[in-house]
Amino acid sequence: MTIFLKDNGVELFSNAISPCCQKVKMCLYELNLTFDEHEVSLDSKENLSTWFRGINPDATLPALKIGDKVISDSTQICLHLAREFGNGRLMPSDVKSYSKMLSILGLLDEKLHPASACLLWPMCIRPSFLKMEYSYAIELIKAIPNKARQSRQKSLFQKGLDADEVAEGVKTYEAIMSEIDLGLRDMNWLSGDHFGLADISLAPYLQISKQFGWGDLISEYPALEELFSRLSTRPSFKRGVMDSISGESRTSMLIKGRAKSAKIYGLR
Ligand SMILES: N[C@@H](CCC(=O)N[C@@H](CS)C(=O)NCC(=O)O)C(=O)O
Structure with a gap:
């Protein structure tokens, strides 16, 4: 319904x-x-x-x-x-799995999201900033209310993939994927037997490595690869994650990403 x-x-x-x-x-x-x-x-x-x-x-x-x-x-x-x-869907009903789900959501928000932003921003947003007058771009960044985000974007704007934040981002991205892979070894889904919010929350971040042709960042993690295959069969993944970006933009991201894969892998 x-x-x-x-x-x-x-x-x-x-x-x-x-x-x-x-x-x-x-x-x-x-x-x-x-x-x-x-x-x-x-x-x-x-x-x-x-x-x-x-x-x-x-x-x-x-x-x-x-x-x-x-x-x-x-x-x-x-x-x-x-x-x-949800009518009981998407969230585990037992306390142990529920608290596990919350801790995964916290890890993704606090660590994986900022790490992924350091990969996405130079690849996708920086090109528009480089077309602006330098002082205008800096003024825009200064208007960001959150100071940590402001300083991160300033560095990503000025140095692109050479920024220290990108090297830290790649390492954090891989470390979290490795941790999640270990936790998944004897389970189908992140918070237990049933698909749920933890899986939904990881899906777009897993997809980032594919979108830029940086699959090696997760290819050593078999349980994650399997999770990605299972996620890819869900219509919600296609509509919410894949179809969010047009085919044309995807092709362009893949070409630009592949051109930078040696650089990204070198930061691991
Ligand atoms: N913890 C927040 C993070 C939101 C966030 O960082 N959003 C980014 C887009 S992915 C944003 O709005 N950035 C604003 C900016 O770059 O100025 C959430 O999960 O909603």
Whole structure:
């Protein structure tokens, strides 16, 4: 059954290449929820505009608006949707697996997301920044409310893949994939026997290595590769993660990524 959230005024503010936005879309599709989607440009930092900061003062994507209420963190959005509309799906019912799921969600948000951003930003957003007047680009970055994000983006803008943050990002990305692979050895899904929010939350980040042709970052981890194959068969993965990016953009990302694979692998 499809639930028409749209009729209740549900809007998703998102960006096509953002893994945390893709995760929310995958969750919405998994729960058969319909919604209105608004693309907010990260290339021009539309997320810093007055209109968007009126929706989310933190100026980050995704943001989900349900009536007057805005939820502005991808994990909080997914937990809310699963609780409200999941009917017991997507979250384990036993306490041990539930707390394991929460700790995976925390690890992905706190460590994997910033590490992946250091790979995505120079590849996908920096080219637009390089076309801007230098001082304008720096002013835009200075307007980011979060200081850590500001300093990371300044360095990624100035140094691209040569930034220290990229080397740290590649190492962190691999270390987390290795840790998750170990935990998956005797399980089909991340929080146990059933597919759920932990799997949804990892899916877009796993996909990043494929999107740039950097499959070696996960190819040593057989359980992760198997998880990726299982995820790829889910319609929610196709719609929420794969179809989020057009075929043309995917081809271009793959070409640009492959040209940099020796550089990325050299940072491991
Ligand atoms: N923990 C947040 C992180 C959100 C986040 O970092 N979003 C990025 C896009 S992937 C963003 O909005 N960046 C804004 C910017 O770069 O100025 C969540 O999961 O929602």
